[in-house]
Amino acid sequence: MKQLKNMLFMTALAILGFSCGKKQEVIPLDKHSIIPIPVSVAPEAGSFTLSSKTAIVLSSDPSQLEPVAEYLKSALGNLTGLNLSIGQEEKDNSIILSLDAGASPHEEGYSLSISDKKILIAAPAPEGLFYGIQTLKQLVPAHGGSSKGSGNQFLIPTGTVQDHPEYAYRGMMLDVARHFFSVEDVKKLIDQIAVYKINHLHLHLSDDQGWRIEIKSWPLLTTIGGANQVGGGEGGFYTQEDYKEIVRYAQSRFITIVPEIDMPGHTNSALNAYGILNPGITVPEKTAVPIDRKALGLEEDPKATPYHTGIEVGFSTFDTNNPVTYQFIDDVIREISEMTPGPYFHIGGDESHVTAMEDYIPFIEKAQAIVSKYGKKTLGWDEVAHAKLLPTSVAQYWAKAENAILAIEQGSQVLMSPAVKAYLDMQYDSTTHLGLHWAAYIELDQAYNWDPTELEAQIRRENILGVEAPLWTETIITFEDIEYMVFPRLAAIAEIAWSPKNARNWEDFRRRIVWHGQRWEAQGKNFYRSPKVEW
Structure with a gap:
């Protein structure tokens, strides 16, 4: 009997050993x-x-x-x-x-x-x-x-x-205006970027194609302005409760939401809803889609613009000489600021090609004053540096170094998002099925091999608030599309934002990213398998 018990015990150990597999x-x-x-x-x-x-x-x-x-x-x-x-x-x-x-x-x-x-x-x-x-x-x-x-x-x-981090601001931007993404999609993205110690998510909430945030004092912004996107889809928008939930969830991952309402250009979705804001601009004919206001139980608005379903930019502007425009901006900034605990409000300011500079400059200064009135700091694309900036304002360098330098000379900091290095919507190469390439083709090594302090001699470390990688969504429709364009490049940008320059090395990064690819694959993430890496 004792011999039988010993045999059973040894058999159990053998089975246990087999089930545990090889030693880790x-x-x-x-x-x-x-x-x-x-x-x-x-x-x-x-x-x-x-x-x-x-x-x-x-x-x-x-x-x-x-x-x-x-x-x-x-x-x-x-x-x-x-x-x-x-x-x-x-x-x-x-x-x-x-x-x-x-x-x-x-x-x-x-x-x-x-x-x-x-x-x-x-x-x-x-x-x-x-x-x-x-x-x-x-x-x-x-x-x-x-x-x-x-x-x-x-x-x-x-x-x-x-x-510890090199930069205080380590960000990603998601454009939800060109194509709309649900609250659950945004939460999923928050979880994915938090892994890489990103601490700001900039939401591009309005553009020519769609308005994505409920403003209770101007309800047609979502009724009309939110009902479109690139290609003419149904669009969508966040209710104020949706937005608060995104903010809350981001806070639980130590991520600050930075809302952006682009102005005075990139504003056609607001002009769809309220013609009183329109100084008389027209939408490119080939991308214009009429709006049936009667079907919505609304009166015709002869100054309101049709939908813009294309990706062309630079044709829209607010009426910068109309007092109603500034009441509108005040209401929008007030309502969003009340729901946003973070310190920044982004006013856009880019590619406003049909706004005369003599109108653009006072407009930006007035918008900046309204942001300050509601206790926030102004962020704006680098063109805003043509205006007189407050020392608390930040210029986001995306296109022109001379604009960033103008901001620095005024005592403002810059947020580094050079399109030729950090734009996540740029194609990896000429065969990439998503994205654009007007700025550059950006392979993984190009996304990694740059430093914010080495782009321009006049942009020094003390001038830089941080680094942000924007994802514009002209060609991005599904969450899987987001993953494909974001990963692995966001990991590269995150290392630039967090790690000291002397610790970073491309050959070592391409070794380390292999492990992350294995985890992404196991998690079912639709990432880009760069030929620069031996996955």
Whole structure:
């Protein structure tokens, strides 16, 4: 009987060993694939075992730590299938979250210390803990999907990471005006960009083709202006409750929403709704689609414009000499600012080709004053530097360095988004089935191999607020289209925005991005497999 029990025991061990598969390989911390690359990494021999026994421990103020802990639990659950507990009692095999002013001299910095017994993520503020979690997630040796590790255990290399961002503003822009994207799509994008420590999402909420945000004092903006998009689709818009939900969800990922209402050009969708704002512009005939106002129970408005279903720009403008225009702008900025806790309001200002400069300059100054009136700082595309800017205003450098330099000479900072490097809607090469190429073809190495301080001698580090990668959506229709154009290039831009210049290296980045491609593939992400990388 004893011999039979021994045989059964050995058989069980053999079955268990077979089910666990081969022993996991522990990749040393200095051979990591972390993006953005941290400021410093110090490896040690050994590993921490992440398993169902691992607990998440809150070592300081639970009211500040609980939301971050819940995010960590959910994120690790999605990656590994583990359901970790959250508590305040420290024990072996714990992930400890600690608010510690000494963890980093930088507000968004963190330290990540991994031993065989515990993982400690410490930071001066909750956002630093969140960024430390993003780094930890990239050390979990599982790519999602059915790959759940040996015996549902995951070996994480030991060592220490000290990290903080190079720039305060690390952004992406999504154009929801040319093609509309749902609240759920925006949330999904927020989750994806948060992985790379992006902390601003700029929403381009209005353009010639569509108006995407409810303004209660001007309801036809969405009734009419929101019911179109490139190609003449049905469009769509966010109710104010939708917008608040996007803002709330972004805040939970430490991302600030930056709303943009483009003006005085790129305004045809507002002129569709309210002809009183129109100084007499006409829509290009080949892309004009009449609006049946009677079918909507509305009176005809002879000054209102038809829909614009094409991608041509530069033909529209507000009536900059009409007092009603400034009441309209005041109402729009007020209603959106009341829902936006972030410090910035973007007023556009680009490609207003039919607005005479003598009208454009006072218009921008008046719009800037209204933004300030409601407690926000003005952001605008680099053309706004022709006006007199406030020191708190920021010019977004996309096209002309001389405009950015004009802003700097006025004491303003610049946000770096050079179209030839950072525009995510540019085709990768001449065979890319999505995107445009009026600025450049931008392959992955071109998106990576530049630095904001090296484009122009007169744009120095102290002049730069940060880096933003815009995605315009003239050709982008589905969320899968967004993924294809954003990844892997956003990871490259994110590293420029977060990591110190001396830590960045293309050959090392192209090695690290392979691991991310494996995770994206397991997650079903529609990313571009650049021929510059050995995927």
